[in-house]
Amino acid sequence: MSFSSSFSRALGVVICLAVVATVGAQNATSPTAPLRLVTAARQNGPVSYRDPIGVLSPDGQWLAYAAAGWVRVMHVAGGPVRTLGPRSAVVRFVTWLPDSRRIAVFANDSTGDNWWLLDANTGERRLLWIAPFASSAGDAIAADPREFRQVAWSPDGTQIAGVAPRSGGSLLYVGGADGGNRRVVASDYRLSYPAWAPDGQTVACLIMVQGRQRVSLPCGSTVTTDTLQAWGPLAFSPDGTKLYFGSPNARGTLDLWVRPVGTGAPQRLSNFARDTYAPSVSRDGRVLFGAQDYRVFVATVPSAGGATRQITTFQSETPTWSRDDRTISVTYGTWRRITDDARYPDIAQEVGLVRADANPPSSAPLSVVRASTSEDQGMDWSPNGRWIVLHSHADSLDDVWIQPANGSASAKPASRGGHETGWPRWSPDGRSIAYSAQVRQSQRWRGILMTLGVDTATGTVTREAKRVPLDQFGGDVDQVEWSANSDSLVFSAAEGLDQRAIYVVSRSGGRPRLVHRFASDQTFSGLGVSPDFRWVAFIAPAADGRFQVFRVPVEGGTPTQVTFDPSDKTQPAVSRDGATIAFTVFTYQMQFWMIEP
Numbered sequence: 001m002s003f004s005s006s007f008s009r010a011l012g013v014v015i016c017l018a019v020v021a022t023v024g025a026q027n028a029t030s031p032t033a034p035l036r037l038v039t040a041a042r043q044n045g046p047v048s049y050r051d052p053i054g055v056l057s058p059d060g061q062w063l064a065y066a067a068a069g070w071v072r073v074m075h076v077a078g079g080p081v082r083t084l085g086p087r088s089a090v091v092r093f094v095t096w097l098p099d100s101r102r103i104a105v106f107a108n109d110s111t112g113d114n115w116w117l118l119d120a121n122t123g124e125r126r127l128l129w130i131a132p133f134a135s136s137a138g139d140a141i142a143a144d145p146r147e148f149r150q151v152a153w154s155p156d157g158t159q160i161a162g163v164a165p166r167s168g169g170s171l172l173y174v175g176g177a178d179g180g181n182r183r184v185v186a187s188d189y190r191l192s193y194p195a196w197a198p199d200g201q202t203v204a205c206l207i208m209v210q211g212r213q214r215v216s217l218p219c220g221s222t223v224t225t226d227t228l229q230a231w232g233p234l235a236f237s238p239d240g241t242k243l244y245f246g247s248p249n250a251r252g253t254l255d256l257w258v259r260p261v262g263t264g265a266p267q268r269l270s271n272f273a274r275d276t277y278a279p280s281v282s283r284d285g286r287v288l289f290g291a292q293d294y295r296v297f298v299a300t301v302p303s304a305g306g307a308t309r310q311i312t313t314f315q316s317e318t319p320t321w322s323r324d325d326r327t328i329s330v331t332y333g334t335w336r337r338i339t340d341d342a343r344y345p346d347i348a349q350e351v352g353l354v355r356a357d358a359n360p361p362s363s364a365p366l367s368v369v370r371a372s373t374s375e376d377q378g379m380d381w382s383p384n385g386r387w388i389v390l391h392s393h394a395d396s397l398d399d400v401w402i403q404p405a406n407g408s409a410s411a412k413p414a415s416r417g418g419h420e421t422g423w424p425r426w427s428p429d430g431r432s433i434a435y436s437a438q439v440r441q442s443q444r445w446r447g448i449l450m451t452l453g454v455d456t457a458t459g460t461v462t463r464e465a466k467r468v469p470l471d472q473f474g475g476d477v478d479q480v481e482w483s484a485n486s487d488s489l490v491f492s493a494a495e496g497l498d499q500r501a502i503y504v505v506s507r508s509g510g511r512p513r514l515v516h517r518f519a520s521d522q523t524f525s526g527l528g529v530s531p532d533f534r535w536v537a538f539i540a541p542a543a544d545g546r547f548q549v550f551r552v553p554v555e556g557g558t559p560t561q562v563t564f565d566p567s568d569k570t571q572p573a574v575s576r577d578g579a580t581i582a583f584t585v586f587t588y589q590m591q592f593w594m595i596e597p
Contacts (some may be wrong), residue, residue: 294588320379
């Protein structure tokens with residue numbers, strides 16, 4: 001399938017009209033507030049990414065945004081885009097300092113999570129904090145700014161407010177950016193997204209109480225009359241009389257809201273089909289917010305190449321084929337990063353089935369395989385068709401689960417103690433399940449290869465999960481498939497931020513043999529293997545700039561491009577007869593909109 005430029009333009013017009021109508025109808029203080037699209041930040045895949053982050057500078061002139069590990073700055077009127085610093089694996093938080101020149105960034109890189117200070121003009125980068133704040137005689141609670149997850153600067157730049165997670169709650173820090181004149185409070189509640197009032201005297205934040213998140217003013221207070229749930233970040237109006245935040249509507253998606261700091265009714269400012277949230281406000285009253293555009297569908301293409309065919313029209317991804325090739329399993333659900341992260345590991349993803357020959361495309365699952373309050377993904381059938389395995393976060397685990405394919409019994413964990421467990425794959429001989437996982441090693445998380453033994457007659461685990469040794473290998477495993485005779489494993493791996501590779505190794509381990517190495521910054525893009533074990537399907541950027549399906553011989557050689565339509569793909573899966581490749585088609589970006597004063 002493809003999304004034509006005319007469709008994209010029409011969608012933008014519809015969104016713009018919907019928001020303008022909402023702002024005009026509900027914002028009594030600014031009934032004709034102009035709305036303007038500033039830019040859109042594209043992500044490179046639906047898996048292992050965070051929504052792009054955008055923040056308006058205090059002077060209202062600049063937008064700093066982060067996507068796919070990059071931090072970029074542009075003028076809100078348009079113009080060139082400046083890229084700051086090296087790319088990180090994940091950028092988790094971005095905020096401007098009051099001078100509208102420096103930017104604080106919380107990001108993950110090869111050394112772990114770090115706070116960086118970037119100069120928006122020169123691009124200079126340095127660590128913001130390199131050690132815990134020095135203790136003093138009056139300290140009751142130690143403060144380490146490197147553990148902050150979000151921070152906010154006071155309007156005069158002399159103080160910061162920061163929140164850090166702790167067992168059973170949070171720490172709230174309010175004080176000097178150098179650790180002086182500080183107050184550190186331990187809260188039994190989860191606090192997030194601090195925001196300073198313009199007078200520099202009060203800090204607001206979000207607080208999670210009994211599963212509901214609301215505005216806390218002052219930060220840490222549980223006394224509130226708000227009936228609205230709130231999602232961050234928060235932002236005060238320039239005069240300090242209003243607070244902007246995201247809040248769920250009847251559909252469950254987030255709208256942008258504004259509420260008086262004192263008494264008065266809150267007002268809704270947006271009505272998009274997807275989440276609108278993350279407001280930031282300049283001193284002249286401009287309001288910037290993000291609108292998530294996230295769409296995933298499943299399509300197929302002949303393995304030798306040809307026209308793609310869409311088979312779903314609902315949010316669906318990570319396809320795998322049934323043993324008879326009649327149905328395809330998909331992960332489906334809203335998967336909205338801002339709300340799902342707050343409820344982690346309770347993520348809105350389920351597993352269902354669709355017909356492989358669906359015509360017209362399916363608008364809903366044919367049947368539901370597993371629906372729980374946690375993330376469920378990436379299932380696979382046993383060779384005899386009696387069992388399925390899948391990845392799930394149920395019961396606060398992050399592991400491989402197994403259940404009867406007919407749903408006659410509940411799923412049960414087949415592994416224990418996993419971290420970032422990948423999509424499990426059943427060996428053709430039925431004796432083993434292979435999957436990826438992550439372990440802490442050398443100050444960072446490393447992707448490794450795991451297998452466990454299983455009896456397909458009873459669905460019971462016969463051998464506990466163990467690591468497959470990979471000699472002279474320094475990459476991070478992220479997806480695995482089996483060879484036709486079950487004696488080898490094919491896996492994809494990340495070898496740096498922009499380098500990926502495909503390898504083959506014996507099921508018992510050893511030194512992996514390189515099949516193909518290529519440049520790509522799409523993570524967890526998956527791979528598929530032909531049933532005769534002669535070629536591997538993978539995802540890579542093509543000459544048109546889109547992520548396309550390719551195939552390469554298992555013995556190595558020149559890849560062949562399989563798909564050509566102008567849409568981005570990920571997660572290829574080869575049918576059991578080898579004739580067709582299913583894959584996910586995605587659109588994933590954040591649009592940054594400006595409400596002018």
